Amino acid sequence: METWDLLRNIWFILIGVLFVGYSILDGFDLGIGSLFPFLTRRKGDKETLYKVIAPVWDGNEVWLLTGGGALFAAFPHAYATVFSGFYLALMLALFALIFRAVSLEFRAHDLKRQRLWDGAFFVGSLLPSLLFGVALGNVIQGIPLYTNMDYAGNFFTLLRPFPLVIGFFGLTAILLQGSSYATMKTEGKIQEKSIKIAQKLWVAYGVFMVLSFVFSIIYIPGASKKVLAWVFTGIIVVCLILMKFALKKKKDGLAFLLSSLSFCGLWGIAGAIHFPNLVKASNDSALSLTIYNSSSSELTLRVILIIALVGMPIVIAYTTYLYKVFKGKTREEEKAY
Amino acid sequence: MDAVLLARIQFGFTAGFHFLFPPTTFGLTFIILFFESLYLKTKDEIYKNISNFLIKILGVVFIMGVATGIVLEFAFGNNWSNYSRMVGDIFGAPLAAEGVFSFFLESVFLGVLIFGRNRVSQKAYWFSSFLVFFASHLSGLWIIIANSWMQTPAGYRIEGGRAVLTNFLQAAFNPSTLNRYLHVLLAGWITGSALVAGIAAWYLIKNRHKGRAKLLLKVSLIIFFTTSILQIFSGHAHSIQVAETQPEKMAAFEALWETEEGAPFALFGIPDGSKQITYFSVKIPKFLSFLIHFDPNARVPGLNEFPKDEQPPVFLPFTSYHIMILLGSLFILLSLVGIFLFVRKKIWDSKWYHKLLIFAIPLPHFANEFGWIAAEVGRQPWAVYKVLRTADAASPVVPAGNILFTLIMFFFIYALIAVVGVTILLKMVKKGPQEPEKAEN
Numbered sequence: 001m002e003t004w005d006l007l008r009n010i011w012f013i014l015i016g017v018l019f020v021g022y023s024i025l026d027g028f029d030l031g032i033g034s035l036f037p038f039l040t041r042r043k044g045d046k047e048t049l050y051k052v053i054a055p056v057w058d059g060n061e062v063w064l065l066t067g068g069g070a071l072f073a074a075f076p077h078a079y080a081t082v083f084s085g086f087y088l089a090l091m092l093a094l095f096a097l098i099f100r101a102v103s104l105e106f107r108a109h110d111l112k113r114q115r116l117w118d119g120a121f122f123v124g125s126l127l128p129s130l131l132f133g134v135a136l137g138n139v140i141q142g143i144p145l146y147t148n149m150d151y152a153g154n155f156f157t158l159l160r161p162f163p164l165v166i167g168f169f170g171l172t173a174i175l176l177q178g179s180s181y182a183t184m185k186t187e188g189k190i191q192e193k194s195i196k197i198a199q200k201l202w203v204a205y206g207v208f209m210v211l212s213f214v215f216s217i218i219y220i221p222g223a224s225k226k227v228l229a230w231v232f233t234g235i236i237v238v239c240l241i242l243m244k245f246a247l248k249k250k251k252d253g254l255a256f257l258l259s260s261l262s263f264c265g266l267w268g269i270a271g272a273i274h275f276p277n278l279v280k281a282s283n284d285s286a287l288s289l290t291i292y293n294s295s296s297s298e299l300t301l302r303v304i305l306i307i308a309l310v311g312m313p314i315v316i317a318y319t320t321y322l323y324k325v326f327k328g329k330t331r332e333e334e335k336a337y
Numbered sequence: 338m339d340a341v342l343l344a345r346i347q348f349g350f351t352a353g354f355h356f357l358f359p360p361t362t363f364g365l366t367f368i369i370l371f372f373e374s375l376y377l378k379t380k381d382e383i384y385k386n387i388s389n390f391l392i393k394i395l396g397v398v399f400i401m402g403v404a405t406g407i408v409l410e411f412a413f414g415n416n417w418s419n420y421s422r423m424v425g426d427i428f429g430a431p432l433a434a435e436g437v438f439s440f441f442l443e444s445v446f447l448g449v450l451i452f453g454r455n456r457v458s459q460k461a462y463w464f465s466s467f468l469v470f471f472a473s474h475l476s477g478l479w480i481i482i483a484n485s486w487m488q489t490p491a492g493y494r495i496e497g498g499r500a501v502l503t504n505f506l507q508a509a510f511n512p513s514t515l516n517r518y519l520h521v522l523l524a525g526w527i528t529g530s531a532l533v534a535g536i537a538a539w540y541l542i543k544n545r546h547k548g549r550a551k552l553l554l555k556v557s558l559i560i561f562f563t564t565s566i567l568q569i570f571s572g573h574a575h576s577i578q579v580a581e582t583q584p585e586k587m588a589a590f591e592a593l594w595e596t597e598e599g600a601p602f603a604l605f606g607i608p609d610g611s612k613q614i615t616y617f618s619v620k621i622p623k624f625l626s627f628l629i630h631f632d633p634n635a636r637v638p639g640l641n642e643f644p645k646d647e648q649p650p651v652f653l654p655f656t657s658y659h660i661m662i663l664l665g666s667l668f669i670l671l672s673l674v675g676i677f678l679f680v681r682k683k684i685w686d687s688k689w690y691h692k693l694l695i696f697a698i699p700l701p702h703f704a705n706e707f708g709w710i711a712a713e714v715g716r717q718p719w720a721v722y723k724v725l726r727t728a729d730a731a732s733p734v735v736p737a738g739n740i741l742f743t744l745i746m747f748f749f750i751y752a753l754i755a756v757v758g759v760t761i762l763l764k765m766v767k768k769g770p771q772e773p774e775k776a777e778n
Contacts, residue, residue, distance in 0.1 A: 055448040058403060062444050065410050066436030072413065073433040076425020083414025083421075084732035090415065091743045094408055095750060101404035102754055105397055109761040150418070150734045296426040296502075303505045304430050311437035322445045325456050 007301035008291040009276075011074040014308060016271050018070055022063035023263040024177070025319075028256075029053040029060055031178015033100065033125025034171070036118065038197060039182060045190045046118075052185045052330045054104065059319060061101075073304045077149050077294035078278035085143065085151025086135055089158055093131045100124030126171075133170025137163030140270060141219050142280030145287045149294070152283070162219040169208035173259075173266060176201040180243075180259045184252040185330050191252075198247055198255065206240065216273065223273040232268035239265065340737040341728050344416040347744045349713075351408050353706055354751050358402030359477060360705050363522060364529010364560070365395045366470040369450075371556060373466040377459060382772070387549050388466070389454070390770040391533070394762060396451050401758050403444075405751070416740065420720055420730035424500045427493055427508050431483040439476035443469055474522065481518045482509045487721045488712070489513040489582045500724055512582050516575040517712075523571050524708065526564040527668055528701035533557035534675075535698035536766050538691035546769050551685060558679065562672035568665055573628065579715075580629045583722060584638045586715035589649045590658040591625055592618075593639040600625040600637035603659065610651035613640070647718065654715035657707035664704035671697055 001009075032039070032053055040046055072079040083090060099120040107117035141162045144152035179198035183191055213233070216223045223229060239262040246255040274280070278294055281287035295301065369391050376384035410432060413421045421428075449457060449465040457465070492507030493500045502508060534557040540550035580587040587593075592608035592615045593600055602624035606615040623633035630637075640648050671693060678684040716722060720730040 055452040058400075059441060059444040059448060061403075061407075062436055062441045065407060065440060066433060068410050068414075069429065069433035069436045071429075072421065072425055073429030076421050076429055079414045079425065079429070080418035080421035080732075083411050084416075084418035084735055087415060087732075087735050087739055088743075090411065091746075094411065095746060097407050098404045098750060098754070101400055101407070102758070105400040106757055106761065109397070109764065110757060113757075146734075148733075149422070150732075152734075296429070299505070300426050300430060300502045303502070304433055307430070307434050307437055311434075315437065315441045318442070318445055322448055325449060325453050 004295075004298040004301070005292070007298060007305065008295045010305065011070075011295070011301055012271070012275060012278075012291050014305075015067060015070055015074065016267050018063060018067035020264050020267045022060070022067055023174070023267065024260045025060035025063055026057070027174045027177040027263060028181035029057040029178070030125045030129045031174045031176070032182055033121055033178070034129050035175055035178050035182070035197060036122050036125075039179075039193055040190050042189075045186075048186060048190060048330055049182065050104070050107075052182065055326050056322060057104065058101075059322060061097075070304065070308070074296055074301060075278055075289075075291065075294045076296060078289050081145070081149050081151055081279050081289060082135070082139065085153070086138070086158060088155050089131055089135065093128045096124045096127035096131075098124075100128075129174040130167050130171045132167075134158060134163045134167035136170065136270065137166030139279050140166070140274050142282035142288070144283045145279070145281040145289070147287060149287075149289060162215050165208065165211050165215050169205075169212045170266075172201060172204045172208050173263065176205055177256075177259045177263065180247075180252070180256040183247075183250075184256045187329050195247055195250065195252075202240070202243060202247065209236065209240075220273055226272045228272035229269045232265045232272060235268070236262045236265035340735065340740060341731045343737055343740040343744060344731045344735075345727065347416060347740055347747065348412060349710075350744065350751075351405065351412065351747055353709070354755075355402065355405040355409055356705060356709055357702055358398050358405065359473070359480075360521065360525035360528040360701070361398050361532060362395065362402060362473045362529075363477065363525025364527070364532065365391060365398065366466075366473045366529075367526060368529060368533055368556065368560070369395065370466050370470040373463050377463045383549060383552070386770045386772040387553060389772070390549075392450050393765055396447070397758060397762055397765070399443075399447060401754060404754065408747075416732055416735065417720070417730050418732035418734070420725065423498070423725050423730070424721055427486060427490075427500055427502050428483055430502075430505070431479045431486075431509065435476055435479035439472045439479060443472035443476060446472070477521060477525070478518055481521055482511075482514055485514040485517050486511055487719075488517070488716055490721055490724050495724070500721070513575075513578055516571070516578045519571045520568070520575050520708075523564045523568045524701065524705050526560055527568065528705060530557040530560035530564065531668070531694075531701050532698055534561055535695045538694035539766065540769065541685065542688060542691045542695075549770055554684070555679070558672060558675045558684075561668070562676050565665070565668040565672050569669070572662070572665065577629055580637070583716070585640060585643045585647065586649055586654065587629070588638060588640045588643075589651045589654040589715050590711060591637075592651050592655045593625070593637060595641050596636065596639040598626070598636045599623040599634045600639075602628060603655070605659075606655070608651045608655045610648075647723075649715050649717045654711045657714070658711040661704050661708040661711060664700055664707070667700065668697075668704075 032049060036046070036049065039049060068079070101124075103117040103120035103124060107114050107121065110117060135158075138158050138160070141160065143157060146152045176198060179194050179201055182194040183198055186194060239258045243255055243258040243262075246252075246258060276290045276292065277288050278291060279289040281289075369388055372384045372388040372391070375381070376388060413428070446465040446468040449462070450469055453465070454462060486508055489512040490500070490508075491511035492502060492504035492509075494503050495501070533553055537550045537553035537557060540546045541554065576587070579590075591600070591603050592606060594613045594615075599622070601620035601622045603615070604619040604621060606618040606620075608615040626635040626637055627633045629635065640651070675684060675690065675694075678687050678690055684690065718726055718728065720727040
């Protein structure tokens, strides 16, 4: 393989890795945010839950920013097509993320309007969790494109059955991730509640998994012929079965690990059936954005690969340190400052 | 309204709002690192108390910066898709690098600073404050690299209508990067130290937290003074570079319509770009030539030397450039008075001066914003100087109505954030350092 093509392949995988990192890490705080009203109504427990995510959520969100930056740097055409094409939907996600970020800080200081900020945090977590999956579903099923790579559809083109199913599947996976993290980090009543919710979500996950599977066979030609996709499907199924027991036996660390692992499986399936496409064209497959016609130059891919190889191991090292500093069960009475 | 114009307004508004926060972060993290270092060395609790207080303020400022920064990471794809396609080969890398090298670091260790005082050793805590300081400054460097490449592109060639990277270091450290970075860095330290000095002054007026307020005022005033003085040299060097690399921008800054040998420096004026006249013009003869070339009779090209369709607008760059200089001079004067009062041992009782300092808190933000407006509007009509026109950079598929709608949404959301954020910061300052005062004098 030519070096340039090799780099393009590597970057397809690396951007997948960034999205996996984002799903696993921000997944749990988005999930907890979206589950807030269902997890607890007790004031003290609410504070505990906030303390679970407060020191780490911001670092988690950087995975999204870095993923976006990497997509821009490695595949500028894909970045340009998706963000200009899905304009209103992604702006909605951005507005939600803005509210989410500030509400976490504001609720602690603006006590008069705390309930308002709690609400903003809930909606700000829920909306992106749903929209990310819808966007991904659209990219995989394909969208109408002009010959200059620009999006040729409108807002309602995005609301087709396959993307919506993927959207709700993604939301369910994020909620499961959130509830299993909450299970791991809390104790007592709130942990009981988290486990109960996780068990319900486990069922929902299974349902959406089957639905997504069927829809993929229907809407994505050739999906069933990808061996890797089957392997990843197998991994998810095993994770799910083990998770059932982990939740039952209250092996909370294992449950979270399995939920995280299943995210790797989900992105693996997406990558396997989508490769080498970045944005599929639904009107004419020749117009699809692939890693070959949408990438940056060989030099740029090389430069950012060096940046990633130098930087990301360090990032992972100190992120691990952060979680070690805040390890163990989070308790209500612990002082924040 | 025209979609490109709306996209420009939206970018200007969202980036301008975001730009309120990072410079403040520069200054605050520097001062926090200073007090953490003192605490590490002397173990005196007073430094810890001060640092705790400043970290709380930093937390709010930083989060508002994060919330408004996410938007910009995606704004190029949203509103400037052609820009992303044409120059993404070069422009995307610094944004990705900012995430990898700086933003992760800053977010993770700010988490330790805010929530981890009792969970990590004193040394680890100090090191966290160092990393937050380091990462916030490094983050600024990547963003300045990206923006400077738009001003003075280098390390690329044009291939099939797209800019393609040929040399990463040349692109990153293009002719304006270091000048602009130093200028923004100093601006950030001025912004942060003015904020801290203003807060300390308020405590002195209210006769509260006196011991800590005096310490804060001493430290912040010294930084305020030093950086304001250094900014003259940085600003001067940057201007010389602009005159060299973007001469039409310098001509716009000074409303120099015609080339002159012995060009004057404008002190005041209301330039009209369409008629190429400056009303109420007050000038220092030959001073611009002297400033740029150290030769009062040197030739400075005027706007007449550039094709009409490559001339920047004049009114906004001229006005904002001069307001920035005026404010910069004011900072020197204000901090100089403070140092004078300090040496004469009158500073703790000079209420009038404390009031001035409180009034001065927002001024560096105006200087920052005006400087930024001068730089970016002065770059027009180019998105990337002589490479890509702003008019050709927008997203062709995004209708004007969508941009207008999201612009209005941004306006209301940011207005809300601004009001609540400022209210919270005011409340925090009013509450002051949490620990009780111990025999402060």
